[in-house]
Amino acid sequence: MPADKLSLYLAHRAALVDYAAPIVGCRARAEDVVQEAWLRFDGREPDAQAIGHPVGYLYRIVRNLSLDLTRRLATERRQPDGDAVLAELPAETASPEREVAGIDELQLISEALAELPQRTRTAFEMHRLGGYTLQQVATALGVSVGLVHQLVHDALAHCSARLEQADG
Known part of the structure; x- marks a missing residue:
């Protein structure tokens, strides 16, 4: 089955990148998203319930990862040094x-x-x-x-x- 997964991924890789690119805004990020999708797809535990539509499942992983990346980038643009600001805030404990x-x-x-x-x-x-x-x-x-x-x-x-x- 691993060879089947890999051949499925390789057959659809270019289309997956094309699918992710408009969502994330550039092909380089789309490549990263598709690579992450492959890792998740390949790392999925084999179980009794086989995926009915593995290509659709792979596209869903790419879509979800693309949207997550887009949200994360939007948050970073709004507050690029957000982590540093949060670290400097005093504790929220009342007197x-x-x-x-x-x-x-x-x-x-x-x-x-x-x-x-x-x-x-x-x-x-x-x-x-x-x-x-x-x-x-x-x-x-x-x-x-x-x-x-x-x-x-x-x-x-x-x-x-x-x-x-x-x-x-």
């Missing part, structure tokens, strides 16, 4: 005072949410804490999306007002 203040704020927000009507609190918790869309919350509560938006807004305004009262 003990900030931790206590955060705990106090969470307690105030919890109390503020407990003061809300059940439907308002449920809409807020589902949307802001549970990650549900406004449409999903509206369906669950049997109300309109506009009403859910208003309920979430009311809950946010109430929590914000309570935090401001505590600061004042």
